Amino acid sequence: MYRFLLTPRWIALHVVVLLVIPAFVFLGQWQFGRFEERSANSDRVTANLAAPAVPVESLAGQEIDQDDRYRTVTATGAYDPAHGLLVRRRPQEGRPGYFVLTPLTLADGRAVLVNRGWVKAGATADTPPEVPPPPTGQVNITGRLRLSETEESSGLRDRPGLPAGQVLLINSDAIGQRLPYRLLDGYVELTGQRPETDPAPAPVPAPDVGSGGGLNLAYGVQWWLFIGVAIGGWLLLIRREAADRRAAAAGDVAAEETAPTG
Known part of the structure; x- marks a missing residue:
């Protein structure tokens, strides 16, 4: 059968x-x-976000460890707006815009890149956005430590020929080649600073930890x-x-x- x-x-x-x-x-x-x-x-990531803040130099002096992503760090120094950058293709809440990236020079002569927040794009593709200036003099900042971005980690393809003062990736190695001082590895995503400024770029939302x-x-x-x-x-x-x-x-x-x- x-x-x-x-x-x-x-x-x-x-x-x-x-x-x-x-x-x-x-x-x-x-x-x-x-x-x-x-x-x-x-x-x-959840544990790092809840961990006590530490000086950024203690974690970003050399290459940042993967396990230190989103650690809360502090830094004291002065912003260098002359070497500030705008990071393209950074939509927020469904609106096109830029991240405002400004080096913060430290007491030892080094600097760390600080993502001060988000600004909306201009009325046209050729119109520069309105960027609030950083505070002058010495500032104390708190933020989330982030790894340098690459094409693989960000999903963005870097390309030359961008307008002056604009980049596609927040990569401390590539950006540091244009600066007169040494950059710490990675960058800091600003969550607070003293003194505060008004107006200021919109804060970058905290990472969505999700359902794991x-x-x-x-x-x-x-x-x-x-x-x-x-x-x-x-x-x-x-x-x-x-x-x-x-x-x-x-x-x-x-x-x-x-x-x-x-």
Whole structure:
């Protein structure tokens, strides 16, 4: 009765099922891995945001460690508006605009890039935005420590030929080549300063920690449920085919028994 399982049509179905099952296993494992990765990242960022503030020199003196992203840092110095920059393609709340990037020179002669906030774009593409000036003299700032941006981390493609004073990526290595002093690694996303200024660029929102990869967990469970659907569907088709063949065989026997004899 089950010899039909060795026909070419059914062998092709067996192959498809045998290929689909490990594929679904792999996709489920990949989603679970992403869940663990994002959950760990969410926990780390949340802890860094809640950690006590430390001087920026203690974390950004050399290359910033990945685990120090979004740590709250402090710095004291004077802004250098002459070397300020605008960072292009930075929409906020659905509106096009720029980040205002200004170096803060420190007592030891080094400087750190400070993202002072967001300003809306001008009326046209050629109209420069209105940028509130930074405070003069010595200031004390507090902010979130960020890694330098790259094309891979930001999803933006850097390109030459931008208007003077504008960049696409906040990269301390690239920007530092144009400055007369040494920059600390990364940059600071401003959350507070003394003295305050009014008007001032709009604050950059805090990072969205999110659900820690909850969607990835749901997708992983979904892929593994598909394994059960594939196996259940395969067995159901086999049972249905076998039942149809038994019914057809029983019909043939009944026809032979009721057929008139010679």
